[in-house]
Amino acid sequence: MLYLLPIAVITGLLFGSFFNVLIWRLPRDESIVWPPSHCTQCGKNIKPWENIPVLSFIFLMGKCSTCKTRISILYPLVEICTAIFAIVFALFFIKTMTIPFSWFTVIPLLIQFIFLLLMIPMTIIDLKHYIIPDQITLPFIITGLAISFLPGMTSPLSSIAGILVGGGFLYLTGWLGSVVLKKGDAMGGGDIKLMAAAGAIWGPQVALMAIVIGALLGSLAGIVMIASKKLSSDHRIAFGPFLGAGIWISVTAGVQILNYYTMLIDSIH
Known part of the structure; x- marks a missing residue:
């Protein structure tokens, strides 16, 4: 191979x-x-x-x-x-x-491959323009749901749950942020669609883990930049790059992270 x-x-x-x-x-x-x-x-x-x-x-x-x-x-x-x-x-x-190598596995893998690579232009566009184009996200919500019917992929029910968890959780977070901070668009629509697409492809577990990791990375980066006076406390931060990193980490190392976390909890008890 x-x-x-x-x-x-x-x-x-x-x-x-x-x-x-x-x-x-x-x-x-x-x-x-x-x-x-x-x-x-x-x-x-x-x-x-x-x-x-x-x-x-x-x-x-x-x-x-x-x-x-x-x-x-x-x-x-x-x-x-x-x-x-x-x-x-x-x-x-x-x-x-x-699972055996066939067209039923090649097509989903190709879709996953392209989506993960698209995190690169998404990151640069979001950093420069504070937008995540629909052309990068919307097609993968549809294709993610479509490939869920193929063998070896997340189930259609899990794909739908992933869309609701990935997109819905960020939407709710953005709504709460708007209420608390009294600012509109606390969470961009592009971020919501991005995580809905990730959820459609990999299911709710990956989507939720990616959001948590992305939030941690974004918070850490924000604290470092504010502390170094490279960023004011009310400056807008592009969240897409951190979500993209969270997706990559969740897909490639999510199982290991969960296993380590489980071992850590067991050792405490």
Whole structure:
């Protein structure tokens, strides 16, 4: 199964290149398929050899071949990070695969793979624009429910419960926050849809654990930034990146975390 690793690297790099398109176009409500990739400064279409993940940035020395405008280092970083995340998923898949390999398992795994990788552009978009586009979340609420009917996946009932728990818990938290803090939109709609999608794919346990982990990570980051005076106490914080991290941790290490927690509780008693 180790042959999956080079495939994961190539797939991750290609996805990363496409994610750069999403990061630029989705917040601007632009089509992700047309026009073709082009320099955002001079508008010149990017040639195929200029669109090779990571390598093109090196060959072009970080500049547009036409207008010589500097290309953001974010482009190759997104591609590299996506490749690394793809490797992590492949290793997790190799370690945990217990059911026979077939199309009934490939399709759900592919959906999980894409959703987890989409946490990268989601994170950057949320950090930059404080939005999580519906194009990233809504399709996976539907597909998550659809794949629940396939063997080896969470049951349809669990998928529905995951949608209600993941989305409903955040909605309730946001509503309570609005009442207590007397501020509207204490919890963004994008965050709610993100966790509803995660719940649809993996069920309520993963969704709830991801929310708890995301809240802990977000609180810790907020405390550190406020203490270091990099953030004021009333500054808005993008919650999506922490939820994304919570989803990754819950999916890849959730069982180990629960086992450790159970052992810890048993040792106390």
